[in-house]
Each structure stands twice: as C-alpha cells, then as structure tokens.
Amino acid sequence: MSYKITVNGTSYDVDLPGEVPLLWVLRDELGLTGTKFGCGVAACGACTVQVDGIAQRSCQLPLDAVEGAVTTIEGVGTPDNMAAIQKAWVDHNVAQCGYCQSGQIMQAAALLAENPDPTDQDIDDAMYGNLCRCGTYPRIRAAIHSAADAMKEA
Amino acid sequence: MGKLGKITRRVFLVGAVAVTGGVAVGAYAVTRDPKNPLKPDEGASLNSYVIIDQDGVTVIVPRAEMGQGVQTSLAALVAEELEVPMDMVRVEHGPPAKAYANNKFLLPRGYDAEPPMKMVNTVMEAMPRMLGMQITGGSMSTVDAWDKNRIAGAAAREMLISAAAERLGVGRDQLRAENGAIVATDGTRLPYAELAEAAATMTPPDNPPLKDPADWKLIGKPLPKLDQPAKATGTAPFGIDTRADGMKFATVKMAPRIEGEMVSYDASEAEGMAGVEKIIDLGDGVAVVASNTWLAIQAAEAIRFEWGPAPYGATTDEIFADLEAAFDTEPNITPHDHGEVTESDDDLVAEYRAPFLSHAPMEPMNATALYTGDRLEIWAGVQGPIITQQQAAEAVGLKQDQVTLHTTIMGGSFGRRGFNEYAIYAARVAKEMEGTPVNVTWSREEDMRHDHYRPGAIARMRGRLDGDRIDTFKADLSAASVMRATMKAFMGIDRQTADAMITEGVAEQPYGFPNVLIRGYVPERTPRVGFWRSVGNSQNAFFMESFIDELAHKAGADPLAFRLAHIEGTDAETAEVLRTVRDMANWTGETPEGKGRGVAVTYSFGTPVAEIIEVSDQDGAVKIDKVWIAADLGKIVDPGNVEAQLISGAIYGLSAAMLEEITFEDGKVVEGNFWDHDALRMNNTPDFEVTALALGGAVGGVGEPGTPPAAAALANAIYDLNGTRLRRMPFRHDIDFVT
Structure with a gap:
C-alpha cells in the first residue's frame, strides 16, 4: 500500500508497510538522513521532527499515522542558508x-x-x-x- | 612530475581523499624509507598533511572526529604555520597509512615522566609507525600533532616561499607568507594556488623555522569549529548516513552471552516478513538484510535462537566474586612499591566498587560495505583504520590493498569505536551480497548489550596517618584487563600481560607517599571489556580521591588543603591546578546547612584536573548546583574546545557516577536502552565554570582527563552535605537525586 506524506514542502508517495516509523521512511526511503536514529523507543530525542510545528519522535510515529506536514532538519535551513x-x-x-x-x-x-x-x-x-x-x-x-x-x- | 606523480599515487590515489587537480605539498619524505625507526619526526609522518588546489587548502587530519574537536584543532596547527585563515581550510581524514601513525602513543607521560631519553624516546616514537598504529585514542591526538603538524605547515610554507622566489627572481628574504599568499616587499601577491605545483618540486626543508608563539594568530584563540554548519543542518555525514544506489539495509543479532556460542536458529518466520531479502549466518549470530533498517530489525526479533553458555560468570554477583577471588592470585602489576608498608589497627581501611559500564554513544554501531569480488569498500567510524583494513581484508579473503576504508565522522565513541567488530561484520555481510552496498546498523539494544564494557572493579584501600600527613598508603585493585582484551581483539593473543590500566588513576598520582604499595589483580574470566573514556582512571580516580577524602577527614583536615600539602612538594602543576580551583570556587572548607562541597584532583593523560562540586539538599534529594574545573594543558590550541571537552568529560563521569551500570543475568546484559542506562540531561546538568591553564609544559590531552575526578568530587560533596560516604557506583542505589 502506498502512503502520501509531505516532508519539507515536498509530497512523496511511499510504498512501505504502514507500521514503518516515519524515522525509517525519512532515512532509508527518502534519503533524508539528517534525522537520526538513537534509541528507537523515544528515550533520546535524536529522531525529533516537527509535524505541523509540533515536535514529535519520528521513531514512534508510524507511516500510516502521519497526519500533517513534516519538517525535518533539512527543511529548517541549509549550510548556505541557515535559520x-x-x-x-x-x-x-x-x-x-x-x-x-x-x-x-x-x-x-x-x-x-x-x-x-x-x-x-x-x-x-x-x-x-x-x-x-x-x-x-x-x-x-x-x-x-x-x-x-x-x-x-x- | 615524476616525483609528484609518485607521491600522489602512493599517498592519495589509493585512499579516500579526492584531490582533483590538487597538489600535495610537503609530502616529500614519503619517498624516504618509511620504516626508518630512528627519524620519526623527520620521516613520512611529517609530510602528508597539506594539499593545495584552486579552492584552497586541504589539511589531512588523520584522526577520527568523534566530538573531541580534533578536525579543527589539528588543522589549526598546520594552518598557523602555513599562514592560512581557517575559512580557507578544508579537512579530510585521509586514507589509512603508516605515515599517519600516532607516534606519541607509546611514550610515558606521567607527572614524573623522565625527560625524553634520546634513544629510547626515538624508538618509542618510531614503533607506532612500524606497527601501523594509526590510532585515535588516549587523548593523544594533539599531543602527537603539536610539533608534527606545525612542522608540516611550516615546511609547506617554506616551499611556497622558495617557489615564489624562483617565480619572481627575488631572494627568499624579500618574501613572506600571509593570508594564503606569498607577498613580496614590493606588494606583489602570489596566492598559494598559483605556486602549489612548483612548490611541490622544491627540496623540502629538514628543519623549517616555527613561528614565535607571540606571532600566533590561531593557536591559543577560540576557533570557529569547521564542522559546525554541517552539524547544525543535518548534513554532516556520519557512518550511519552512508547511502549509495541500490543500497540494502541490514542489522545483526549476535549471541547475547557475548562471545558465547550460537547453537542453532530458526528464521522461518523472519524469512517471510516484509522487506526481508536475506538472512546470513555469521557463526556467532545472524544478519538480516532488508529493504529498510526497521524491517530488518523486526525480522531479526522474529528469529528464534538457541544460545550457548556465557564464557564468564552468569550474574553480576558471580562476576564480582571472580574479581574478589583475583585478590588471592599473584598481582598482575605492582606499579608502586616503596618504603615499608605494614598494617596496624589504626589504619583506615575501606573497600570500593565500580560497575561495568556501556559507552552508549548516540550513534549506534554501524558500518557500510560493498564487496565486488576483488575489492572491498568500507565506510565506518573507527579509531584504528589500518587494523580495521587488515582485519576486514582477512575476513573476506582479500589482501589489505584490495580494501578501501573511508573513516567517517562518529556520533560519539568514548572509546567504543576503538574496537571495530561492527565494521568486520559489515564486511562479511557485504561478501554475501556481492555487488550490493549494505548498511549494517545495530539496534540500540544490540549496541548496549554487545559493548566492550568499562570493567567492573573492586578496590581495597588502606591508609595510615602520621599527624596530618599520609604515612602509609596501600591499594589493591581488581579489574579485568583491557590490555588483554585489546591483544585478543587485534593480535589474536589471549593471555595476561602486565596492564597499567588496572592501576592508573591510583598509581601515578603526585601525593608523594613515603610508604606505598599499589597492586593490580586480574580475574581469569570476564565479560568483554574495553576502553571507556579515561579507561582505568574512570573507576580508580573515584576510589583514590574518595579515600584521600576519608583520610583528610580522619586527620581533621580541610580536604583541599590536605591534598595540597601532599602534592605541593611533588608536582607544581597539579598543585597550581588545585589552588586555581580553590580560588575559583572561593573554597573555605565551610559550607552552610543544606549545601555540600567536595573536591577531587587527578593527573591523567598528561593533564592534571581538579574539580569542585557543590550540591544542595532539596527535600531529601541531592541536586548538583555547580561544578568548577581547573586544568593545566601545558599548551592550549583552542581554549573554546578545551572548555567544551572538560565540561563534556565531567558530565560523562557524573552520568556514570549517579546513574549508570551494566548488570548481568543468565549471562546476558540486562540494560538495553536509555530507559535503564540513562545519563544527565538538560534539566539536571549543573552550571560549570572552567579555567584552563597553559603553564608551558608538554601539551596534555583533553578528551578524557575531565572525567576521572567527577565521581569522587560528587561523592565527597555528598559526604560534606549529609555524612553519607559513598563507596559504590552508581550512587542512585544509595542517594536520591533531583530529576
């Protein structure tokens, strides 16, 4: 099954099981490696992204539960244009x-x-x-x- | 171009550095015999550091960046002499090469280290290169680089001046290096990029003049760290971020009784799970290759295993019983045995304990590999690239020169990545996936339960006072041997040799005891151990500086003045550090009700560090309010980085002292994640105040020496607060902390 998510203003169709956490969609499917894997159990915050501006642990957010616009570190600013x-x-x-x-x-x-x-x-x-x-x-x-x-x- | 071509081929084309259009300057001596053991500081190690191309200067920093700031500090040493501003400098780790051996790695550097004896010193500096010891560790990177990198920069500068002299037809005395260019007295300005190719053909100077410290523009000043923009934007390429076309993602599930046997496994359920591509038998565990790391981890959890017994005590109690039993064996090492050590009923006697610890760096163990039949390419954050290249080659049946290793930056290490089995596993997985790059990432649980742990330890201390001075000091220390673990991992030799890491932190402390006996003992079996930030000092400084505190209180003396009285006549720098921290904290020896203060001082890695910690009682729970740190680095490259490292080291030590331990049940590690192996966080991190002295002696290390005094300073503060003498870590078993 394919899921549609929006990350840093870009829309993606993702063909992965719905229980795959957003973290691993970002890192292994979309190549957005700025979001990090630290613990897998929301105990360290390394995977924090924002969904509609709210900070969330992407390791605990299944793909099929992503509702809203995702912002990752890559969407905040770039080395040449930092926030x-x-x-x-x-x-x-x-x-x-x-x-x-x-x-x-x-x-x-x-x-x-x-x-x-x-x-x-x-x-x-x-x-x-x-x-x-x-x-x-x-x-x-x-x-x-x-x-x-x-x-x-x- | 003959010479240049040779240099380029030998040094760069075999390796990881992209030098498109660039010219290696100062790499001249690579053509000399790289095995000459008696010219270490004029040999190959001086010369492969500088590349100049149209875009600027690339400095090779062949040390692993794991957060200690080495890629900025070591580049600055070259840039200082080369007269280039830091914003013109790019840094590459460079390929594994003996030229990048850590020459100082084997040199003694206690507070009482003899002035270098020429012959012995020279041999000991040559040894690491002969042995291929390109190692990041022991807080030795700046120590090793202090002269070497400045000479490399100065040699390159002098060659650029010579090239400009030929170009302009003027004397060298008419020219100076300035801001990335050679400038003539008439104002003519030749940027390095225009001179680089000609400069590379110049005869390199054997003894290029080094700048007067008064003229330093970079050394000694806070530097903007070169890696900050990438690390603030998520673009810094950690090993785990390695990506390539067609990449697969894998994880491993290794024997939970570490180095125990895998009897059998049943992967029938896992094989049918989403995304799973292949399940690989690694002998002591399996790897699952999938389309996604998370899917690989899920499948690995679905495999049913039968594991063999642990080759060490099955429970924490059994393991510590082995440590106790070791006291009845012959000592492994006796670093101090002076005067006459007797026993009397008046002696103060105490036993202390420290637990096993995980490193738990934020980036779990991982490596990426691509095997193509006659080549193996690896991307891994390792502290020993040459040995990793060798071992990976052996693991897949290739020769060392068929293996390309890219040393990535690391999401922390603290000594963990001194061992490299995660890279070797990745190589073996890649061999089973020929032609496909595979990123092999461990789960946090796999990481925490398959560490090379800080050894658990027991200390039996005895001391006797003569008035307000320590007359007799005796320490028996039992801990597994990290030296033995190292030789087993890298040389395949599993036997005991004398291991100074058992006793360091109690030994080599400048107290000047008239009668002293310090012995180290090693148990015959142990869970796997390794280097944990400051190694033996990490537990032994807790034992030592707590016991010194106990003796001070028994003497009725102020704990800081008591230490100073002993140290002043033995080591001036350590004494100055103690006086400095005393003055910073306005130490009076008196604390109001509800407050407590403790002090500890440790000489480690060439650097004395003293810490004072202030705690307060908050409704029965202890809160750390403030930490003062004073250290003497001898010489300082980047005071901003030194401050950061000393604070980092103290927080690492406090986290362990308060909260962390690894325990064993049924031969398996119990703790698996940050839930049960936590550390300080924003809300319980105290305020810090740091003074880093540069008293002019030999440059000291800074990545580790902030850690050792922290636990004892906290324990001593808690004693001052409420009279509880803490003799085991973690303190949370005996003290409630404010969270």
Missing part, C-alpha cells in the same frame, strides 16, 4: 560529535515557535527528553537564548 537557530548553534560551537543536534534543534525550534522568550526552566521542561552523550547542554541552553534574541530582533 537563526542554526546560526546560534554555529556561533556557540555547540556540537561536539553532533549526532543528537538535529533533534535538539528541532525540539528547540518548536519551543521558540511557541515561546519566543523561554526561561531556563522553560528550556529544561522542553529539552530534557533530548539526550546528548557529549554533554553539550550548557551551550545548547546558551544557543537557545541567543536564537530567541536574534528572532526577536528579526
């Missing part, structure tokens, strides 16, 4: 290994869309589900505050 939040990540040299950062940015972008001026507590509440084994949390926090400032000025 403000990505620029903030670069300015703070946030990434170490970098593997979790796609998910971190997708989660943080959803936070900022809803709350343009988050407190540290707001950041804790929004971001605790996104694991980083390198321990980049202090710089993620700083980058979120910087991105919030930049987006207010814009």
Whole structure:
C-alpha cells in the first residue's frame, strides 16, 4: 500500500508497510538522513521532527499515522542558508560529535515557535527528553537564548 | 612530475581523499624509507598533511572526529604555520597509512615522566609507525600533532616561499607568507594556488623555522569549529548516513552471552516478513538484510535462537566474586612499591566498587560495505583504520590493498569505536551480497548489550596517618584487563600481560607517599571489556580521591588543603591546578546547612584536573548546583574546545557516577536502552565554570582527563552535605537525586 506524506514542502508517495516509523521512511526511503536514529523507543530525542510545528519522535510515529506536514532538519535551513537557530548553534560551537543536534534543534525550534522568550526552566521542561552523550547542554541552553534574541530582533 | 606523480599515487590515489587537480605539498619524505625507526619526526609522518588546489587548502587530519574537536584543532596547527585563515581550510581524514601513525602513543607521560631519553624516546616514537598504529585514542591526538603538524605547515610554507622566489627572481628574504599568499616587499601577491605545483618540486626543508608563539594568530584563540554548519543542518555525514544506489539495509543479532556460542536458529518466520531479502549466518549470530533498517530489525526479533553458555560468570554477583577471588592470585602489576608498608589497627581501611559500564554513544554501531569480488569498500567510524583494513581484508579473503576504508565522522565513541567488530561484520555481510552496498546498523539494544564494557572493579584501600600527613598508603585493585582484551581483539593473543590500566588513576598520582604499595589483580574470566573514556582512571580516580577524602577527614583536615600539602612538594602543576580551583570556587572548607562541597584532583593523560562540586539538599534529594574545573594543558590550541571537552568529560563521569551500570543475568546484559542506562540531561546538568591553564609544559590531552575526578568530587560533596560516604557506583542505589 502506498502512503502520501509531505516532508519539507515536498509530497512523496511511499510504498512501505504502514507500521514503518516515519524515522525509517525519512532515512532509508527518502534519503533524508539528517534525522537520526538513537534509541528507537523515544528515550533520546535524536529522531525529533516537527509535524505541523509540533515536535514529535519520528521513531514512534508510524507511516500510516502521519497526519500533517513534516519538517525535518533539512527543511529548517541549509549550510548556505541557515535559520537563526542554526546560526546560534554555529556561533556557540555547540556540537561536539553532533549526532543528537538535529533533534535538539528541532525540539528547540518548536519551543521558540511557541515561546519566543523561554526561561531556563522553560528550556529544561522542553529539552530534557533530548539526550546528548557529549554533554553539550550548557551551550545548547546558551544557543537557545541567543536564537530567541536574534528572532526577536528579526 | 615524476616525483609528484609518485607521491600522489602512493599517498592519495589509493585512499579516500579526492584531490582533483590538487597538489600535495610537503609530502616529500614519503619517498624516504618509511620504516626508518630512528627519524620519526623527520620521516613520512611529517609530510602528508597539506594539499593545495584552486579552492584552497586541504589539511589531512588523520584522526577520527568523534566530538573531541580534533578536525579543527589539528588543522589549526598546520594552518598557523602555513599562514592560512581557517575559512580557507578544508579537512579530510585521509586514507589509512603508516605515515599517519600516532607516534606519541607509546611514550610515558606521567607527572614524573623522565625527560625524553634520546634513544629510547626515538624508538618509542618510531614503533607506532612500524606497527601501523594509526590510532585515535588516549587523548593523544594533539599531543602527537603539536610539533608534527606545525612542522608540516611550516615546511609547506617554506616551499611556497622558495617557489615564489624562483617565480619572481627575488631572494627568499624579500618574501613572506600571509593570508594564503606569498607577498613580496614590493606588494606583489602570489596566492598559494598559483605556486602549489612548483612548490611541490622544491627540496623540502629538514628543519623549517616555527613561528614565535607571540606571532600566533590561531593557536591559543577560540576557533570557529569547521564542522559546525554541517552539524547544525543535518548534513554532516556520519557512518550511519552512508547511502549509495541500490543500497540494502541490514542489522545483526549476535549471541547475547557475548562471545558465547550460537547453537542453532530458526528464521522461518523472519524469512517471510516484509522487506526481508536475506538472512546470513555469521557463526556467532545472524544478519538480516532488508529493504529498510526497521524491517530488518523486526525480522531479526522474529528469529528464534538457541544460545550457548556465557564464557564468564552468569550474574553480576558471580562476576564480582571472580574479581574478589583475583585478590588471592599473584598481582598482575605492582606499579608502586616503596618504603615499608605494614598494617596496624589504626589504619583506615575501606573497600570500593565500580560497575561495568556501556559507552552508549548516540550513534549506534554501524558500518557500510560493498564487496565486488576483488575489492572491498568500507565506510565506518573507527579509531584504528589500518587494523580495521587488515582485519576486514582477512575476513573476506582479500589482501589489505584490495580494501578501501573511508573513516567517517562518529556520533560519539568514548572509546567504543576503538574496537571495530561492527565494521568486520559489515564486511562479511557485504561478501554475501556481492555487488550490493549494505548498511549494517545495530539496534540500540544490540549496541548496549554487545559493548566492550568499562570493567567492573573492586578496590581495597588502606591508609595510615602520621599527624596530618599520609604515612602509609596501600591499594589493591581488581579489574579485568583491557590490555588483554585489546591483544585478543587485534593480535589474536589471549593471555595476561602486565596492564597499567588496572592501576592508573591510583598509581601515578603526585601525593608523594613515603610508604606505598599499589597492586593490580586480574580475574581469569570476564565479560568483554574495553576502553571507556579515561579507561582505568574512570573507576580508580573515584576510589583514590574518595579515600584521600576519608583520610583528610580522619586527620581533621580541610580536604583541599590536605591534598595540597601532599602534592605541593611533588608536582607544581597539579598543585597550581588545585589552588586555581580553590580560588575559583572561593573554597573555605565551610559550607552552610543544606549545601555540600567536595573536591577531587587527578593527573591523567598528561593533564592534571581538579574539580569542585557543590550540591544542595532539596527535600531529601541531592541536586548538583555547580561544578568548577581547573586544568593545566601545558599548551592550549583552542581554549573554546578545551572548555567544551572538560565540561563534556565531567558530565560523562557524573552520568556514570549517579546513574549508570551494566548488570548481568543468565549471562546476558540486562540494560538495553536509555530507559535503564540513562545519563544527565538538560534539566539536571549543573552550571560549570572552567579555567584552563597553559603553564608551558608538554601539551596534555583533553578528551578524557575531565572525567576521572567527577565521581569522587560528587561523592565527597555528598559526604560534606549529609555524612553519607559513598563507596559504590552508581550512587542512585544509595542517594536520591533531583530529576
């Protein structure tokens, strides 16, 4: 059976069983490898995407349950045309290994869309589900505050 | 072009670097005998670092990037001398090559390491190249590169100047390198790209002059890390992201009693599942090849197996009983035995324990391979590319030069990817899928349950005070041998040899004990073990610095002043680090009700690090409020990266100390995912303040030394808070933490 999904503004017909999680549709079928596999059980946040602007763990979202427009890290900005939040990540040299950062940015972008001026507590509440084994949390926090400032000025 | 062609063929065309139209500068000595053991710093290892083409400068950084920032730091060392700005620099890992051996890997670097003895030192620097030890590990990348990369950059610069001198018909003294060009006194400016080909034919200088540190533009300044835009946009190519036309996706299901036998399996149900293409018997497990990784994982779960027994104790209790029994055997190593160590009833005696640990890097183990009969191509994040190339060739029946290995960036490692069996499995899967590229990705559960674990360990400590000084110190340490595991994995030799990793972190600490006996013991059987960020220091610093704290309290002394009094006469840098962290935290030795502070200091990987941790009581639960870190790196390439690494190391150590353990039941690892092997997260990560000193000694490592003191500093803070002395990790068994 074929499923129609929209990712980063492009519509795709996907011929896979409906229970295949969106994560593996993105990565192995559509070649959108920016969204990462970390745990497969929504325990790390590396696979975070947005569906209609809401941050979701794509490893727990079956293909047949995808309702709405999917945005992945590739849809946020590119190296030559980065979004403000990505620029903030670069300015703070946030990434170490970098593997979790796609998910971190997708989660943080959803936070900022809803709350343009988050407190540290707001950041804790929004971001605790996104694991980083390198321990980049202090710089993620700083980058979120910087991105919030930049987006207010814009 | 004869010489250049030869260099290019030998160094680059066999490997992974695309050098279209580029010219290798400074690769001259590849033509010298690459096996000459007595000229390590003037040999091939100096020379294969710089490529210049029309688009800029490519610097080869033949060390694995796993988050430690090495691709920026090591490139900056070359760029500094080459006089190119970082935005003109691109980085490639480069092919596996002995030229890229980690020459410093075997050198001693304790706080009391003797000044290099010329002959021994030279041989020890040559050994890694002879053995093909192109290794990222031991926090050694910058240590190894500090001179080598600067000389490589300087040699290339001097050759460019010579080429410009010929071109312009002026003396070399009329020319200087500046911002990616050679500039003449009359203002004529020749970009490197125009000079590169001629420069490559110049005789390379044997001893190119290095810049005065006062003139450094990059070294010592915070650098924009070159990998940030790709990592912020999801475009950085991790191994797991390797894609090719016609690719299939696979997973493995290996014996859950690691290195135990697979007796039989029944894949009849799995064979009929969606997307499944092939099920491959790997001997100690199976691989499932499918059209999609998730479908492969589902099918693998549907296979029924009969597994043989574990070749080690079946439960955590049995495994620790083996560690206890090891104390009754002959010591594996006795790194310190000075003075007279006796026993008395006044001695302070304590036993400590540390659990097995998984590395759990964010990117699960994976590798991609394509086998085409007479060639094997592998994409894998490995810390040892040459040995991986050799072992993969052997696994599929090819010669080493028939294997191309692309070392990808890694989604974390922390020592895990020092072992490479995931790459070898991928090679074997690819051989069964001739002509089809296969990406073999492990589930998180497979990753966590088939690690090379940080060894569980037991420490039996004894100490005697003479007034407010330690007179007698004795430590017996039991842990599985990582050295033995390494020799087994890479040389096929399974026997005990003296292993300093058993005792490091208790041994080689600058306390200057008058009477000291430190011994390491190894159990005969063990679950598979490996290098875990800071290796033996990771558990031994907890034992050591907790016990020193206990002795300080017994002496009625301030724990920081007590340490300083012992260390001051033994190692000036470590003492300075302690004083620095004391001043940063305004340490007074006094804490108000509801607050606690602890300190710990460890000398590891050439770098002394002291940490002070402040905790508070929140309705009976402990919260970590603040961590102060001081370290002396000797010399610093990128202070921003040093700060990040020290914080990273401390968080890694705190996560383990508070939360993590690997346990065994029925010979199988119990923990399987981040639900039951969790780490610090945004909400319980404390504030950090870091001071990185550069006191001028030999450059120290930074990827690991932030980890060792963290557990003890936390334990000591909790003791100060509520009088609970924690002698086993993880602390969550004895303490409630704020979550």
